[in-house]
Amino acid sequence: MNIGFFNGEFIDINKAVIPIDERGHQFGDGVYEVVKTYHSVPLLLDEHLERFEKSATAIHIRLPYKKAELKSIIVEGIERAGLENAEVYFQVTRGIAPRNHLFPDVPPSFTLTVKPARKIAERNYESGVQTIIVEDDRWAKCHIKSLNLLPNILAKQNAVNSGNFEAIYEKDGFIAEGTSSNVFVVKNAVLYTTPLTSNILPGITREAILQIAKEEGIESKEERFTKDFLMNADEAFISSTSVEVLPIRTVDGQIIGSGNPGEMTKKLHQLFKGLC
Template sequence: MSIGFINGQFIEINQAVIPIEERGHQFGDGVYEFVKVYNSVPFLLEEHINRLEKSAAGIDIKLPYSLGEIKAIVIESIKKSGLKDAEVYFQATRGIAPRNHAFPDVSSSFTLTVKPSRKVPKQSYEEGIDTILLEDERWGRCHIKSLNLLPNILAKHQAAKGGNFEAILVKDGYVTEGTSSNVFVVKNGVLYTTPLTSNILAGITREAILKLAESANVVSIEKKFTPEFLSEADEAFISSTSVEILPIRAVNQQLIGNGKPGETTKTLHNLLCKLRDGSFASFE
């Protein structure tokens, strides 16, 4: 069953608990993480918790729990839900205070939900997804996984209205990332992805893919690339916690390669699934 957690207490998922003057509610003043659970095991949990700490530090929020305590809360929440395949969302906000832009000195809040895992249609992995290119209009600190997602939401909605799965964002002539994903290109057997800067999120799945590529002797290069480089790729895919690795069939209705998932994409996804399922125990 779906369950919730707020500041030390497990609750019904639909229970009203957020005060009007919660800064996360009024300002988006907080950070979050999203973890997938496979066969009752949260995948790459420590990496997600470590990133939450970095994001919180980036906007001067002191987490109300230690990283070890957060890990324990996540694991206990999964057990209480009874779900084997689930998704865990948790966030930390600055807390509750009278509405004012300046930071108050208040205790931060921590909330969490566990829900049944949503599935990407099998067809999307077999045939690839359609995407569009849009201007990246987000703030300049996208390396912080903050609650301020309105530009992402609007871009994703525009993509969906046109029958596309994702919008790929472009800033100053270069691809940054998707609205909720990182972007990879394969050309002549070499894997390319945008380097880590404040313009993109350091994806947990992105980092795992780069390590898996190294283990599979796939050369990877972190390098800025243009929309033209993307459109001329042999293969391309997006990555995220929610979709794992999802092949890109087309960008702005132009096919990538032959329009079918490529061998490098399939190889990396197979390795990621082995890592997820415990049959690939090490990046070494």
């Protein structure tokens, strides 16, 4: 079943608990994480919690729980839900206070939900997905996993409305990332991905893939690349907690490589699944 948690208490997920003056509701003043479970075990939980802490620190929110306490809450939530394959969403906001742009002197709010993991159609892994390139019109601190996702939502919806799975951001002539994913390219047996800057999110799955590549002796490069480089790739894929390693079939209608998932993409996905 679905489970909710709000400020120290597990609750019915349908219970109304967010006050009008919640700063996450009014300002998007908070940060979040999503962790996927496999056989009721949260994958890469320590890495997600570390990024959560970094994001909170970056916007000057002090987490209401220590790392060990957060782990305990998450594990209990998973046990209460009784779901083998779930998505654990948790967020912290600056708290509940009368609407004012200045930071209030109130405790932060922590919210968590445990729900069945979203299912990605198997055909997407077998055939690859269609993507489009869009101009990156987001704020300048994309390395923070902030609640402010309106530009991402609009770009993602635009992609889906035009028959695509994902929109990929282009900034200053270089590929950044997807609306909810990181982007990888394979060219001449070398794995490429955009380097970590404030323009992209440091994806947990992204980092796991790079570590797998290192262990397998696959040459990888974190360097900027253009849309043309992506369009002329031998293989390309996106990565995230939800989709894992998902092949790209087309970019702006142009087929990538042979049009089928490449051997390196399939190998990396299989090795990633081995972590689960």
